[in-house]
Amino acid sequence: xxxxxxxxxxxxxxxxxxxxxxxxxxxxxxxxxxxxxxxxxxxxxxxxxxxxxxxxxxxxxxxxxxxxxxxxxxxxxxxxxxxxxxxxxxxxxxxxxxxxxxxxxxxxxx
Amino acid sequence: xxxxxxxxxxxxxxxxxxxxxxxxxxxxxxxxxxxxxxxxxxxxxxxxxxxxxxxxxxxxxxxxxxxxxxxxxxxxxxxxxxxxxxxxxxxxxxxxxxxxxxxxxxxxxxxxxxx
Numbered sequence: 001x002x003x004x005x006x007x008x009x010x011x012x013x014x015x016x017x018x019x020x021x022x023x024x025x026x027x028x029x030x031x032x033x034x035x036x037x038x039x040x041x042x043x044x045x046x047x048x049x050x051x052x053x054x055x056x057x058x059x060x061x062x063x064x065x066x067x068x069x070x071x072x073x074x075x076x077x078x079x080x081x082x083x084x085x086x087x088x089x090x091x092x093x094x095x096x097x098x099x100x101x102x103x104x105x106x107x108x109x110x
Numbered sequence: 111x112x113x114x115x116x117x118x119x120x121x122x123x124x125x126x127x128x129x130x131x132x133x134x135x136x137x138x139x140x141x142x143x144x145x146x147x148x149x150x151x152x153x154x155x156x157x158x159x160x161x162x163x164x165x166x167x168x169x170x171x172x173x174x175x176x177x178x179x180x181x182x183x184x185x186x187x188x189x190x191x192x193x194x195x196x197x198x199x200x201x202x203x204x205x206x207x208x209x210x211x212x213x214x215x216x217x218x219x220x221x222x223x224x225x
Contacts, residue, residue: 004153036216043116043203043218044154089153096142096207098214100153 002027006090006101013080014109021075021104023090028071031093035064035075038087038103047088048075080108112138114206116217123194124225130190131220133204139184140206144214145177148201160187194224 007022023033032051036044048057048064050073056065063076077084087103113136123129133143141162146154158179160166166179178190187206191198201221205214 041201041219041221043114044216091154097156097159098144098154100146100155102151102153 002092002094002099004090004092004099004101006088006104008104009102010105010107012107012109015080015082017080017108018076018078019080019106021077021088021090021106023073023075023101025071025073025092025099027092027094028068029094030068031095033064033066033073034091034093034098035062035073036089036091038089040087044089077106080106082108082110084108112136112206112215114204114215114217116202116204116220118220119218120221120223122223122225125195126193128190128192129194129222130188131202131204131222133187133189133206133217135185135206135215138206138215140187141184142207143181143187144205144207145179145187145189146203146205148203148219154203157189191222194222196224198222199224 003026005024034049035047050057050066061078066073085108087105089103090101091098115134117132143160145157148154156169157172158166158168160179160181162181162184168174181187201219203219205216
């Protein structure tokens with residue numbers, strides 16, 4: 001069964017801290033892996049897409065890594081800001097289907 | 111960028127009634143649309159994949175007679191929750207497939223509350 005797990009479930013940090021969100025997946029035959037942001041009661045915003053042949057992707061203060069062999073991905077957020085507060089979802093592409101983790105709820109305190 | 115809309119954004123209905131949710135791709139044609147359900151503090155779960163002009167493919171455990179999906183055009187898919195019950199209360203999100211197999215554009219979601 002294809003499952004995606006995210007740790008921690010929730011995280012609260014002071015503004016300015018660097019932080020790491022973790023994602024693991026059981027089936028390593030992935031097509032791609034994608035990180036999303038979801039604000040309360042809203043849809044999804046794509047942050048980073050890592051293709052299965054890549055090891056990392058960067059966008060601004062965000063860096064996502066992928067280790068297919070161990071079934072893990074991390075999302076690194078540098079110099080966190082209150083505006084980063086949201087739920088971060090890790091999703092794995094199997095063909096054209098997305099399997100989501102339950103998310104990490106991030107709160108950045110000012 | 112590609113925009114996907116959903117209507118309504120919120121709906122409250124009585125138990126036993128049917129509710130229709132629309133998903134539209136505003137500036138592109140989507141051969142494939144996906145319907146997800148998200149319960150509080152849980153992940154998005156794929157309910158079904160809808161292909162324009164053909165029957166939807168439902169995931170295991172999703173009742174196709176309860177969740178009716180129609181994808182009659184390349185820009186519109188609808189999800190009808192028939193005979194809704196309180197346990198159907200959830201956040202329903204649609205997405206529309208782009209040109210690449212690894213592209214989905216998500217709608218803003220519909221909050222369904224069944225009393």
